[in-house]
Amino acid sequence: MQVHELSRTEYEIGIGGLDVNVPIEQLPVWQDYEATIPGRSPWGFAVICEGDDMLAFVSFVQYETHGYRYLRAHHGPVWTVEPTPELEAAALDELAAFVRKRDRHQVFMRLAVKHELPITSPCLSTLPYDTTVIIDTTGGDEAILSRMKQRGRRDVRKALRECELTFSDETERAIESFDEYYEIMVETAERDGFTPSPAEDYRNMLRILGHDHCRLFAGRDGDRVITWTIATISGTRATRYYGASRSGAARNLATDRLIYFECCELGRAGITEYDQMGIGSEFQPATMGLNTFKTKFAKDGVRMIAPDRDVSIKKAFYRALQTAKSLRARLRSARHDQ
Incomplete structure (x- = not known):
């Protein structure tokens, strides 16, 4: 060798x-x-x-x-x-x-x-992980929904009915200025107990990887960003790399609808798999708290990785x-x- x-x-x-x-x-x-x-x-x-x-x-x-x-x-x-x-x-x-x-x-x-x-x-x-969740994004919007766990389908349908945010791809807007998105990342970090990277790191990620490899999806209440995700793309697989949301009673609804929106948009762009980037396991019990939320979006999506x-x-x-x-x-x- x-x-x-x-x-x-x-x-x-x-x-x-x-x-x-x-x-x-x-x-x-x-x-x-x-x-x-x-x-x-x-x-x-x-x-x-x-x-x-x-x-x-x-x-x-x-x-x-x-x-x-x-x-x-x-x-x-x-x-x-x-x-x-x-x-x-x-x-x-x-x-x-x-x-x-x-x-x-x-x-x-x-x-x-x-x-x-x-x-x-x-x-x-x-905190390395050996288990992740992969959402199958093929077959169109209804097919994506049908492959979720029962609780996932229920939560997404509730979000579709009750969440009145407007969702879109805001990649170019975020490259121009990341300030409004970073404000939400700081709020998320304070709530969840981690230290965010500098704002320029997220903006550089979008700018340098480019539209073929990186997208920012966001949900707005009028002009105000409520929740956003940065997804990376390589080949036919996307990865939900970063996410942030404002605190409030409707946060879970907004996040559920955003993830479903991302799956549908990525599927229409030819992406077949959407990696949710790690859950807890016996190898990494510290992140077990992620499992209930992430696994609801794919009833057969749990995968072992190196x-x-x-x-x-x-x-x-x-x-x-x-x-x-x-x-x-x-x-x-x-x-x-x-």
Whole structure:
């Protein structure tokens, strides 16, 4: 098995010949977007081969944080075959050796790894997931509705009757100014307990990925935005990447109707699958609270995926980071118990 570095053009040709929907994060244009975020920069592309057979392609972005660097391949490698544990382990060994030889500064790489292998470790940061929900967007509006769980159909029909917002694709408007959408993201973050990215990150995502790869859908009450979603597109699959909504009694109705609107619009544009981007599982119990809402839109939509895992490049350095993380967790726990 060998790993070969590829130019951007060679990588584009390689993934262009695959009979799969390459994840948006593994398209070269995603590196262009991430390059606008401080601390991130394109690192390169590679192919994993066995003789003349190309087994997987991978696009890496470099992250710099707290004085060290690591590589991230969101939803990569992109496999051309279904990897066995043995094949995946061998590929990761070769990929780690390739990174170590090319760039001595990288401490670890974070990739999507299907199997729990000795070479992998749980992510030092982020909340990786191994389960998602895929909505089938084929067949038209009624077919999309018919494939929802009973509760999903009931909630969407109620939203269609009672939610009086106007829904549309507002991608171009959001590129011109993201201010009104960001106000709602800040409100959502305060309500749900997370820190939003800077406004320019969302606007750059829309601008750089472009209309073929990224859309913003919104629901308005007159001139006032109430709820919105950013959906990414790669091939015939879309992903519900970000969403925000104002607080209020009608919030659930507005969100239900927006998601149904997105499914119908994407279906009319030739999209066949709409990924809801992660729910909780035994692997990631912290996000179990998402399951009831997301699964109602697709009664047969739950899918297992390869979750993010870390592979150390500088083993001693990585062990030190793990130790520091454990120490911080113990200190937080001790303060909480006081």
